Amino acid sequence: MRTAYRCRAYPTPEQAAVLNRTFGCVRFVWNRTLAARTARWRTDHVSTSYAETDRALTELKKQPDLKFLGEVSSVPLQQTLRHQHTAMTAFFQERARYPRFKSRHGRQSASFTRSAFRLRDGTLSLGKTPGTLAFVWSWPDIDPAGLDPTMVTMSRDPDGRWFVTFAVDVETPTAPEPTGRVVGVDLGLTDFAVLSTGERVPHPRHMERRERRLKRYQRMMARRRKGSANRAKARRKVARAHSRVRDARRDFLHRTSTALVRRFDAIAVEDLAVGNMVRNRFMAKAISRTGWAEFRTLLAYKAQRAGRHLAVVDRWYPSSKTCSACGHLLATLSLGTRHWRCPSCGTRHDRDVNAAQNIAVAAGLVETRNACGADVRHEDPPSVRSAVNQEPLPVRVGIPRL
Numbered sequence: 001m002r003t004a005y006r007c008r009a010y011p012t013p014e015q016a017a018v019l020n021r022t023f024g025c026v027r028f029v030w031n032r033t034l035a036a037r038t039a040r041w042r043t044d045h046v047s048t049s050y051a052e053t054d055r056a057l058t059e060l061k062k063q064p065d066l067k068f069l070g071e072v073s074s075v076p077l078q079q080t081l082r083h084q085h086t087a088m089t090a091f092f093q094e095r096a097r098y099p100r101f102k103s104r105h106g107r108q109s110a111s112f113t114r115s116a117f118r119l120r121d122g123t124l125s126l127g128k129t130p131g132t133l134a135f136v137w138s139w140p141d142i143d144p145a146g147l148d149p150t151m152v153t154m155s156r157d158p159d160g161r162w163f164v165t166f167a168v169d170v171e172t173p174t175a176p177e178p179t180g181r182v183v184g185v186d187l188g189l190t191d192f193a194v195l196s197t198g199e200r201v202p203h204p205r206h207m208e209r210r211e212r213r214l215k216r217y218q219r220m221m222a223r224r225r226k227g228s229a230n231r232a233k234a235r236r237k238v239a240r241a242h243s244r245v246r247d248a249r250r251d252f253l254h255r256t257s258t259a260l261v262r263r264f265d266a267i268a269v270e271d272l273a274v275g276n277m278v279r280n281r282f283m284a285k286a287i288s289r290t291g292w293a294e295f296r297t298l299l300a301y302k303a304q305r306a307g308r309h310l311a312v313v314d315r316w317y318p319s320s321k322t323c324s325a326c327g328h329l330l331a332t333l334s335l336g337t338r339h340w341r342c343p344s345c346g347t348r349h350d351r352d353v354n355a356a357q358n359i360a361v362a363a364g365l366v367e368t369r370n371a372c373g374a375d376v377r378h379e380d381p382p383s384v385r386s387a388v389n390q391e392p393l394p395v396r397v398g399i400p401r402l
Contacts (some may be wrong), residue, residue: 014211023108073127075116158239175307184360194352268363312365319355
C-alpha cells in the first residue's frame with residue numbers, strides 16, 4: 001500500500017531560487033505539451049503518446065532560446081509529462097475533466113524520483129539543489145531515517161509556504177477489532193452530518209468566521225496596481241486567509257472521517273452530485289463550503305485501509321420522504337420542513353435523522369421489521385405493501401415500494 005507524508009519545508013534562499021526555476025520549467029513544459037496535444041487533436045484527431053512528448057522535450061532542450069530547461073533537474077520535467085499522460089488517459093476514460101493549463105499564481109510543484117533525490121539519516125538532498133533541505137517531521141512514532149520513499153514532491157502554496165511530500169510503499173496495516181456497529185450518514189447544510197444513531201455533527205463554519213477579514217484583504221488587493229510589489233504582498237495575504245480556512249476545514253474532515261471509521265464497521269452515505277448541486281445559485285456558496293466531496297474521498301480510503309465497509313446509496317433514493325418506521329412515502333416534502341408526522345403510522349420524524357436511518361436500511365446494513373409496514377397500526381389505508389419474506393436488497397435499490 002502506498003501512503004504519503006506531507007511536511008513543512010524551509011529551504012534556504014539559494015535552494016528556493018533553484019526550486020522556483022524548477023517550478024517555472026515544469027510549468028513551461030506542461031503548458032507547451034498540453035497546447036501541442038490539443039492542437040494536434042483538433043487538426044488531425046490523433047492522440048499523442050508519452051514517448052512522443054518525451055522526444056519533443058529532448059528537441060526543446062536543443063533550442064538556443066530554451067537552454068534554461070537544462071539548468072534544472074530533468075527528472076521533474078519527465079515526471080510532469082507522465083502526470084499529463086495519466087491525466088489525459090483519465091479524461092478519455094471519462095473519469096476526469098480535461099487537463100488545464102498551469103498558472104504561476106497557483107500552487108507550484110515538482111516531483112523527484114529516486115534517481116534525483118537522496119534521503120540518508122533523515123536529511124534530504126535534491127538533484128541540482130545546493131545543500132540539504134530542512135523540513136519538520138510531524139510523526140513522532142515514525143523515524144524518517146528509516147523511510148525509503150519512491151518519490152519526493154516539492155511544492156509551494158500561493159501563500160508562500162513550502163512543503164515536501166514523501167510517497168512511501170508500506171505494508172497494509174492490521175485491521176482494527178470489529179465494533180459490531182453500523183451507521184447511516186446524512187450530509188446536510190443545517191448540520192454537517194446526522195447519524196442514524198441520532199448524533200449530530202455541527203458545521204464548524206470556518207469561512208463565516210474569516211469572511212470579513214478575507215473581504216478586506218481582497219479589497220486591498222483590488223486597489224493595488226497590477227504587477228507591483230504591493231499587489232504581490234496583498235495577494236499573499238489573500239492566499240494566506242484562504243489557506244487558514246482550507247487547513248481548518250481539512251482538519252475537521254479528517255477528524256470526522258477518522259472517528260466514523262474507528263467507531264463503526266459499516267458506513268452508508270448518499271451519492272451526492274455536488275457538481276450539479278452547486279449550479280443552484282441560491283445554495284452554491286453554502287454547498288461549496290461544506291467539503292462533501294473531499295469528505296467522501298477521505299471516508300473511502302480510510303475505510304478501505306481499516307478494513308471497514310463503505311456503502312453508497314443511490315442519489316435518487318427518497319431518504320427524507322420515506323418513513324423509517326413503516327416505509328410510507330410522502331408525495332412532496334419541502335426543504336424547509338424539518339419535522340413531519342407519518343400519515344400512515346403516526347410516527348413523528350426529524351427530517352435528517354429519518355434520512356440517515358433510511359440510508360442505513362437502503363444500503364442493507366440494518367434490517368427493520370417495519371420496512372414494509374409490518375406490525376404497524378395504520379390510521380389510513382397503507383400506501384405500502386404488506387410484509388413478505390424478502391432477500392437482502394442491492395445497495396442502490398433502497399426500500400421497495402408500490
